[in-house]
Amino acid sequence: MIELSDPVPTHPPRSQWWDVWVQFKSHKGALIGAFVFLFIVLAVFIGPMIWWVDAQHLPSGRDFIKLRDTRPIYTVLWESDAKTNWWHPLGTDNLGRDILARLLSGGRVSIAVGLTAMVLSILIGTLVGVLAGYVKRLDGPLMRLTDLFLALPLLPLILVASLLFREALSATFGVEGGVFVLVVALIGVTSWMQTARIVRGDVLALKEREFILAARSIGTTPRKLVARHLLPNVLSPIMVSATLGIAIAIITESALSFLGFGFPPDFPTWGRLLNDSVDRMDLYPERVVWPGLMISLTVLSVNYMGDGLRDALDPRIRGR
Amino acid sequence: MLTFTIRRLVLAVPTLLFISLVIFALLEFAPGDPMAQVPLTVPPEVKEKMRLALGLGEPAYVRFWKWIVQFFWIEPQVMIDGIFGTALAEGEQRIISWQTRSPVMDIVAQRLPQTLWVVGVAYIVGILIAIPVGIYSAYRQYSIFDQAGTFVTMVGFSVPPFFTGPLVIMVFAVWLGWFPSIYDTTLEVNDWASLKKQFFQMFLPVMVLALQITAQISRFMRSSMLDNLNQDYVRTARAKGLGERAVVLIHVLRNSMIPVVTVIALGIPSIFGGAIITEQVFKVNGIGSLLIGSIQANDLPMVQTLTFIFAVLIVVFNLIADVLYGVLDPRIRYD
Numbered sequence: 001m002i003e004l005s006d007p008v009p010t011h012p013p014r015s016q017w018w019d020v021w022v023q024f025k026s027h028k029g030a031l032i033g034a035f036v037f038l039f040i041v042l043a044v045f046i047g048p049m050i051w052w053v054d055a056q057h058l059p060s061g062r063d064f065i066k067l068r069d070t071r072p073i074y075t076v077l078w079e080s081d082a083k084t085n086w087w088h089p090l091g092t093d094n095l096g097r098d099i100l101a102r103l104l105s106g107g108r109v110s111i112a113v114g115l116t117a118m119v120l121s122i123l124i125g126t127l128v129g130v131l132a133g134y135v136k137r138l139d140g141p142l143m144r145l146t147d148l149f150l151a152l153p154l155l156p157l158i159l160v161a162s163l164l165f166r167e168a169l170s171a172t173f174g175v176e177g178g179v180f181v182l183v184v185a186l187i188g189v190t191s192w193m194q195t196a197r198i199v200r201g202d203v204l205a206l207k208e209r210e211f212i213l214a215a216r217s218i219g220t221t222p223r224k225l226v227a228r229h230l231l232p233n234v235l236s237p238i239m240v241s242a243t244l245g246i247a248i249a250i251i252t253e254s255a256l257s258f259l260g261f262g263f264p265p266d267f268p269t270w271g272r273l274l275n276d277s278v279d280r281m282d283l284y285p286e287r288v289v290w291p292g293l294m295i296s297l298t299v300l301s302v303n304y305m306g307d308g309l310r311d312a313l314d315p316r317i318r319g320r
Numbered sequence: 321m322l323t324f325t326i327r328r329l330v331l332a333v334p335t336l337l338f339i340s341l342v343i344f345a346l347l348e349f350a351p352g353d354p355m356a357q358v359p360l361t362v363p364p365e366v367k368e369k370m371r372l373a374l375g376l377g378e379p380a381y382v383r384f385w386k387w388i389v390q391f392f393w394i395e396p397q398v399m400i401d402g403i404f405g406t407a408l409a410e411g412e413q414r415i416i417s418w419q420t421r422s423p424v425m426d427i428v429a430q431r432l433p434q435t436l437w438v439v440g441v442a443y444i445v446g447i448l449i450a451i452p453v454g455i456y457s458a459y460r461q462y463s464i465f466d467q468a469g470t471f472v473t474m475v476g477f478s479v480p481p482f483f484t485g486p487l488v489i490m491v492f493a494v495w496l497g498w499f500p501s502i503y504d505t506t507l508e509v510n511d512w513a514s515l516k517k518q519f520f521q522m523f524l525p526v527m528v529l530a531l532q533i534t535a536q537i538s539r540f541m542r543s544s545m546l547d548n549l550n551q552d553y554v555r556t557a558r559a560k561g562l563g564e565r566a567v568v569l570i571h572v573l574r575n576s577m578i579p580v581v582t583v584i585a586l587g588i589p590s591i592f593g594g595a596i597i598t599e600q601v602f603k604v605n606g607i608g609s610l611l612i613g614s615i616q617a618n619d620l621p622m623v624q625t626l627t628f629i630f631a632v633l634i635v636v637f638n639l640i641a642d643v644l645y646g647v648l649d650p651r652i653r654y655d
Contacts, residue, residue, distance in 0.1 A: 029474075151335055151638065152342065153589070153630030155596060159615055160623060164349055251480050255597055258482040259612060271482070278486050278601075282494045292483030300478035307474075 023312040030308020033301035040298050044107035053088075055101040056266065069094055072286050091286060093277075103290055106268040110250055111298070113183055113269070117249035120188030122195055122242050129199025129234075130226055133207065143200070146193050154190045158252070161186055162261045176267050183262060187249045195241045202234045236313035243306035247299045254295050270295045325643050332635050337388075339631045344384050347620050374418060390415045391625065395425050419619040428607060428626070434505055435606030439595045442526040446533025447584060453534070454541025454580075458549060459568055469538065476535025484528045485601030492524060499523050505605040525602040529595065533587070540583050544576040551575075578648045585641040589634040 024030055048055075058064070072091045075082040084091070090099040132142040162182060170178035206212060207230075215229050254271030256262035263269050265276060270291040277287035358367060375383060390413065397408040414423040457466035493501035500521050509518050548554065549572055557567045596608035603609070607626060614622035 148335060148338060151631060151634050152339060153627055153634060156611055156623075156627045156630055157343070157346070159612070160346060160627065163615055164346065247478070254480060255482060258597065259600060261615075274482060274486070281486055281490055285490055288483075288486050288490070292479075292487065296475075296479040296483055299480070300474060303474055303478050 027308035033304030036301035053101040055105040114250040117187035118245040125192035125195025128196040133200040133203025247302040442529035446530040450537035454538040458545030473535040503604040582641040
């Protein structure tokens with residue numbers, strides 16, 4: 001008699017993250033957004049190693065006259081006598097600094113600020129959300145605190161605070177480091193509320209589910225319960241708000257720099273570059289367009305990515 | 321519903337008090353010295369007297385209390401005086417700006433019309449564009465129009481006003497020369513020619529603000545319509561022979577407008593915040609640029625009052641949105 005042997009699956013046929021990736025891939029905008037964002041991040045972090053022109057280099061003497069205010073090389077297409085230089089493909093500014101190098105180093109700061117501020121805001125938001133959802137005693141006070149933060153006029157307060165704490169932080173971390181810490185902290189502290197609300201709602205719903213009861217009944221400690229059972233289940237809303245958080249952080253940082261409350265002029269970010277060039281916009285439009293385009297492109301790609309991620313992480317939409 | 325409204329109103333008071341405390345505490349740590357601009361030849365004892373004259377001599381809690389009284393008690397009286405010609409606040413100490421040494425509220429009253437004009441018109445234009453766009457893209461989901469609309473709203477979300485502002489100035493003011501790039505506050509509208517001028521100078525800032533507002537609201541309108549279009553009552557309405565126009569524009573639209581109306585109410589204060597940048601770009605002499613100017617000039621009473629006005633706007637419109645939601649949607653009753 002031949003024994004029927006069931007084929008034993010050696011590995012799970014599909015993993016959750018593979019499903020997510022398949023769904024994410026089917027969203028064209030999200031896929032393009034992800035590639036563009038990845039490209040920009042790689043460009044600003046690896047770019048300066050390839051394009052090794054110093055962003056702060058000021059030509060002196062005759063070079064200063066010769067090299068300042070050159071136009072991007074493509075200007076020749078419609079203005080044949082434009083002052084261009086093949087060594088500076090995007091031209092130079094009024095002090096002769098290379099615009100491409102400045103864009104790259106500015107982008108490095110802008111994206112670093114965006115990512116760090118996002119991490120901070122997600123950390124605070126998740127902490128507050130999990131505490132409020134899990135610990136009943138803390139729910140009321142923490143949610144009132146969230147409501148209060150939502151009622152604060154954030155942009156004016158960020159402007160005020162960025163002026164107030166600049167000196168103190170510059171003394172501790174140095175001029176650039178101080179402003180970096182300041183901007184990241186301000187954006188992080190003022191943008192965690194949505195995450196906290198979403199996480200709290202999800203934790204409240206999850207807490208009533210059977211697997212939490214089962215986990216508790218076998219003696220899982222609250223700390224383990226949160227880390228092993230709750231957090232992985234609220235990961236998807238956190239990831240979505242993280243992506244959107246990058247966009248908000250980059251916009252806020254650029255707005256601060258644009259209003260003159262952000263980084264100092266010799267430490268350019270995209271917003272600062274934009275602000276500095278607005279005055280001579282009619283003569284050198286490219287100096288406004290490039291930083292603005294970079295900000296917009298980054299934020300646009302991040303937003304599309306978040307859109308696709310939201311669909312991909314939602315099991316009700318996935319597989320349809 | 322009434323008890324809910326009253327409860328929310330009562331709850332708004334401690335919220336506002338707490339916010340005013342936060343703002344006051346933040347400014348209390350300000351390292352800036354209002355006497356920093358005074359020449360060094362002025363002797364220290366005179367400086368001390370000037371400091372006292374600004375009201376800086378008293379301890380912090382006294383100043384905080386004074387400010388609260390001035391903001392909530394004296395300034396409303398001044399407003400009533402201004403409207404009815406009474407003399408309730410005669411001789412009372414008002415909130416004085418350090419920059420101009422004149423009452424803060426008078427300056428705010430001078431600046432507010434410009435902001436309200438630009439922001440208000442932009443908001444209305446934005447809503448008027450967003451609602452039809454949202455309805456149509458939901459009705460024809462995934463059509464070319466919907467795809468294009470989604471892309472435009474994404475762009476509206478992502479392109480910040482400090483980029484669109486210079487961009488439209490460059491295109492429409494510098495290259496084409498159709499519109500002025502700077503908002504002229506001194507323009508008085510008294511005939512057709514000046515009205516036309518006013519329209520032209522408002523066009524660019526309104527365009528920049530309206531793009532953002534349209535992006536947010538049309539997105540919301542679309543998803544709200546999509547939620548409703550698949551409901552059973554829509555099928556019922558179609559089954560009983562109602563025309564497509566009646567089904568979409570009366571049955572679905574009315575139900576989809578409920579969340580949209582609250583979003584519109586919630587968005588008003590944030591638009592004031594966003595208008596700070598637009599005002600700065602187009603040199604609109606409104607409260608946003610007043611705030612930036614007073615922060616840079618270290619004019620603490622002005623900064624405090626303006627920030628608090630923004631906070632009041634947020635709290636009030638949150639309240640309006642909550643109450644509206646309850647009024648419009650009978651399924652939601654807070655009692």
